[in-house]
Amino acid sequence: MPTLSERILAGGAGEYVDREVDRAYVHDGTGVLTYETFRALGVTEVSHPSRAYVLFDHIVPANNSTTADLQHELRHFARSSGLQFSDIGGGICHQLMGEGIALPGEIIAGADSHTCTLGAFGAFATGVGATDMAAIFASGMTWFRIPDTIGLFLSGTLSGGAEAKDLALTYVARLGMDGATYHALEFIGDGVSSLSMDSRMTICNLAVETGAKTGVFYADEVTRAYLLSYHHETAVQDPPDCAYSQEYTFDLEAIEPVIAVPPRVDTVRPVDEMTGIPLDQVFVGTCTNGRYEDLFRFASIVRGKKVKIRTIIGPASKNVLRKAAETGVLSDLITAGCTVLPPGCGPCLGAHMGVIGEGEVCLSTSNRNFRNRMGVGGEIYLSSVATAAASALKGEITAPGGVV
Amino acid sequence: MKIEGHAVCLPADIDTDQIIAGRYLRTKDRSIWKRHVFEDLDPDLAEKLHEAVIVAGKNFGCGSSREQAPVALKEAGVRAIVAPSFARIFFRNAINIGLPLAEAEIPCSDGDMVEIDLTAGLITVSGISRDIRPLSPRMLQMLAAGGLVSHWRQKR
Ligand code: SF4
Numbered sequence: 276m277p278t279l280s281e282r283i284l285a286g287g288a289g290e291y292v293d294r295e296v297d298r299a300y301v302h303d304g305t306g307v308l309t310y311e312t313f314r315a316l317g318v319t320e321v322s323h324p325s326r327a328y329v330l331f332d333h334i335v336p337a338n339n340s341t342t343a344d345l346q347h348e349l350r351h352f353a354r355s356s357g358l359q360f361s362d363i364g365g366g367i368c369h370q371l372m373g374e375g376i377a378l379p380g381e382i383i384a385g386a387d388s389h390t391c392t393l394g395a396f397g398a399f400a401t402g403v404g405a406t407d408m409a410a411i412f413a414s415g416m417t418w419f420r421i422p423d424t425i426g427l428f429l430s431g432t433l434s435g436g437a438e439a440k441d442l443a444l445t446y447v448a449r450l451g452m453d454g455a456t457y458h459a460l461e462f463i464g465d466g467v468s469s470l471s472m473d474s475r476m477t478i479c480n481l482a483v484e485t486g487a488k489t490g491v492f493y494a495d496e497v498t499r500a501y502l503l504s505y506h507h508e509t510a511v512q513d514p515p516d517c518a519y520s521q522e523y524t525f526d527l528e529a530i531e532p533v534i535a536v537p538p539r540v541d542t543v544r545p546v547d548e549m550t551g552i553p554l555d556q557v558f559v560g561t562c563t564n565g566r567y568e569d570l571f572r573f574a575s576i577v578r579g580k581k582v583k584i585r586t587i588i589g590p591a592s593k594n595v596l597r598k599a600a601e602t603g604v605l606s607d608l609i610t611a612g613c614t615v616l617p618p619g620c621g622p623c624l625g626a627h628m629g630v631i632g633e634g635e636v637c638l639s640t641s642n643r644n645f646r647n648r649m650g651v652g653g654e655i656y657l658s659s660v661a662t663a664a665a666s667a668l669k670g671e672i673t674a675p676g677g678v679v
Numbered sequence: 680m681k682i683e684g685h686a687v688c689l690p691a692d693i694d695t696d697q698i699i700a701g702r703y704l705r706t707k708d709r710s711i712w713k714r715h716v717f718e719d720l721d722p723d724l725a726e727k728l729h730e731a732v733i734v735a736g737k738n739f740g741c742g743s744s745r746e747q748a749p750v751a752l753k754e755a756g757v758r759a760i761v762a763p764s765f766a767r768i769f770f771r772n773a774i775n776i777g778l779p780l781a782e783a784e785i786p787c788s789d790g791d792m793v794e795i796d797l798t799a800g801l802i803t804v805s806g807i808s809r810d811i812r813p814l815s816p817r818m819l820q821m822l823a824a825g826g827l828v829s830h831w832r833q834k835r
Binding site for chain 1: 694701702705706707737738741742743745746765767768771772775815828831835
């Protein structure tokens with residue numbers, strides 16, 4: 276039986292196919308080069324403006340006049356071409372596409388490596404570069420080499436202090452940073468049904484850290500209910516018995532809180548072995564862990580207490596921020612001493628707001644801890660939200676201790 | 680398609696943040712990328728890339744999808760990159776901008792002359808030849824045209 280990727284791309288693993296792209300998106304970082312290349316193609320009109328999205332998230336609001344000028348130009352292109360546009364403050368591109376836009380069975384291309392996040396919806400979603408994206412804007416099509424699929428079988432439910440991020444870091448460590456290059460990941464098994472859509476997005480988000488083209492969940496009742504809240508009637512996708520090129524099993528009960536040690540995402544250790552490392556900054560946010568579920572969890576741990584070190588919270592979208600405001604989560608965060616950023620990528624890419632200095636150490640809920648990513652000479656440890664909260668309260672890496 | 684250049688050896692898992700750091704992306708001035716390529720890895724490396732063939736370990740170009748990474752390498756004078764495997768977005772990006780890639784495992788010492796014959800699927804270093812994983816016909820056409828943009832313009 277075909278895997279979900281083969282089903283959506285309509286062909287067998289290894290085949291090269293040309294396919295229409297259902298949704299294509301760029302952000303302010305990749306949009307400029309996309310737009311320039313689009314112009315270089317000699318094309319004047321975007322072929323399907325209703326399927327093309329420009330979503331500002333990387334450096335929002337603009338940090339200097341160079342960025343402002345580039346954003347000005349891209350904003351003009353988006354508006355004058357009739358593209359779907361989200362300006363500063365809207366949120367992170369992958370999150371916005373996951374708020375009732377990406378649908379099961381779709382082919383989605385994003386000019387950003389973490390486009391795989393949207394595999395959570397049973398879509399084939401993958402990152403492309405600016406030139407590929409320019410050609411997609413121009414023609415509505417692109418080519419794919421249909422990937423082999425690695426099956427990740429999940430059983431049981433997460434327990435104790437462990438959350439979806441711990442599972443994600445655990446599977447990245449098991450597969451390694453290039454363990455799934457040219458492959459797709461498929462998350463299946465009876466452990467899936469207990470995972471919320473927010474958690475599934477976190478799990479799919481890290482697929483690219485194994486080199487995978489995408490990571491997918493089959494759309495089930497959880498997906499259906501989530502999309503129904505955005506007024507989409509969708510069908511479930513039944514997982515058949517597929518032939519996977521490799522298989523891994525994960526008992527969710529056995530997943531424990533972990534930390535990815537710089538500078539590699541696949542160097543993962545139990546938090547218990549890392550406790551006591553002094554921190555300068557904690558950052559909670561990004562397309563990995565900036566959703567409502569995450570802010571809620573963080574707030575429930577720090578409520579009524581004070582964080583000991585500078586702690587930055589970046590809501591993944593305006594909707595996340597609004598919900599946090601409505602439910603009191605936001606005021607809990609502020610009262611606990613956190614700094615709340617406008618929705619967007621924030622310090623994740625080391626461009627502005629929360630850049631770390633030489634020799635500084637940040638515990639982040641993001642997905643990459645490469646050398647110098649958040650600031651030259653700084654170090655990034657990656658963790659779950661609960662670990663970040665416990666650590667913010669102590670000022671050093673601290674196990675969440677089951678407090679969720 | 681034949682390419683020749685002196686080897687510059689690099690380790691495995693070179694990510695695109697190392698190729699060109701995020702702080703240099705917000706510009707249209709390509710000469711900036713060329714100047715800062717590999718800056719955090721080795722500030723002297725950029726100068727050695729003129730007419731070079733990078734011979735790297737596995738998983739070259741992992742991480743961020745930034746197309747500025749292959750552009751920076753091309754602008755700095757890199758003629759081709761050889762590695763046992765590439766991160767897939769980097770792979771597409773490089774071909775799209777007309778920077779040849781060869782998937783092969785070869786021993787590397789800095790300065791060796793490397794010859795790549797993409798059409799024949801062969802790479803030769805110090806008299807020893809190895810097979811490279813063949814590129815699809817579409818990729819070869821794209822490289823021969825100098826990248827996706829010129830290939831596109833030729834077709835129309
Ligand atoms: S939050 Fe970080 S990883 Fe996610 S899209 Fe933004 S910069 Fe990339």
